[in-house]
Amino acid sequence: xxxxxxxxxxxxxxxxxxxxxxxxxxxxxxxxxxxxxxxxxxxxxxxxxxxxxxxxxxxxxxxxxxxxxxxxxxxxxxxxxxxxxxx
Numbered sequence: 001x002x003x004x005x006x007x008x009x010x011x012x013x014x015x016x017x018x019x020x021x022x023x024x025x026x027x028x029x030x031x032x033x034x035x036x037x038x039x040x041x042x043x044x045x046x047x048x049x050x051x052x053x054x055x056x057x058x059x060x061x062x063x064x065x066x067x068x069x070x071x072x073x074x075x076x077x078x079x080x081x082x083x084x085x086x087x
Contacts, residue, residue, distance in 0.1 A: 011019075024042055027049055064081070071078045 020039055020042060023046060027042070027045055029045065029049075068078070068081060071081075
């Protein structure tokens with residue numbers, strides 16, 4: 001990719017289009033569209049998707065903390081959770 005960049009380090013239009021296409025393929029809702037979304041809309045959707053993933057991670061973390069706090073720390077289930085968290 002760097003071979004297509006100018007000496008100022010700017011990104012070519014081709015590179016931008018390639019990155020937009022890659023980004024669009026990563027978004028669940030964007031993948032279903034047949035037409036290419038505007039760059040602005042795609043960036044907004046990306047930000048919203050990242051925010052929703054953060055909320056989901058926070059929720060799962062809270063649920064896991066609640067589960068761990070109610071478990072017997074010597075139980076087989078607790079050991080499974082510890083082994084998952086180590087990996």
